[in-house]
Amino acid sequence: MASQVIENHRENAEVYQGAEICKQKYRELLEEISLPKGLLPLNDLLEVGYNRSTGFVWVKRSKSTKHLFAKIGKPVLYDTEVTAFVESRRMKRLTGVKSKELLIWVTINEIYIDDPSSGKITFGTPLGVSRSFPVSAFEDDDEK
Numbered sequence: 001m002a003s004q005v006i007e008n009h010r011e012n013a014e015v016y017q018g019a020e021i022c023k024q025k026y027r028e029l030l031e032e033i034s035l036p037k038g039l040l041p042l043n044d045l046l047e048v049g050y051n052r053s054t055g056f057v058w059v060k061r062s063k064s065t066k067h068l069f070a071k072i073g074k075p076v077l078y079d080t081e082v083t084a085f086v087e088s089r090r091m092k093r094l095t096g097v098k099s100k101e102l103l104i105w106v107t108i109n110e111i112y113i114d115d116p117s118s119g120k121i122t123f124g125t126p127l128g129v130s131r132s133f134p135v136s137a138f139e140d141d142d143e144k
Contacts, residue, residue, distance in 0.1 A: 005083060005095075006049065006058045013051035022048040022059070027140065029057065034089045035113065036121065037140035041067040041078065050086075057091075058083045071137035075100045076108075089113040099123065 016025045022045035027037045029050055040059065047060040059082045068075050079096035086092075090112040098105040110124035113135065121138060124130040
């Protein structure tokens, strides 16, 4: 399903392929929309695309990735295709991301920073439940 959505937004999009340029362009995008650069592990990237006219972004990787955000003790699972619509300090209609809560994996469909001075970033689910964490837990590091 995500592949079809990506194809629908490919026209007029900036598309990059190859691990190094994908890492660079994704970090630049996160900086441009004022979200922390460590929000997504950048290993195994194959393609990054951004359609500025629609705000649609996608990341394709060679395999799904499980990443532990050590500062908050949360494991997050990233599918081979992650998509979102972006705007300043917000990713919405996010697909391909799940976080483990207790014993179950919960779909994350929105990430946003309402008030930058709060130092908090919020993750929302399709059920309307959300949790906030310190932005510092998602700062860029060399392991991603």
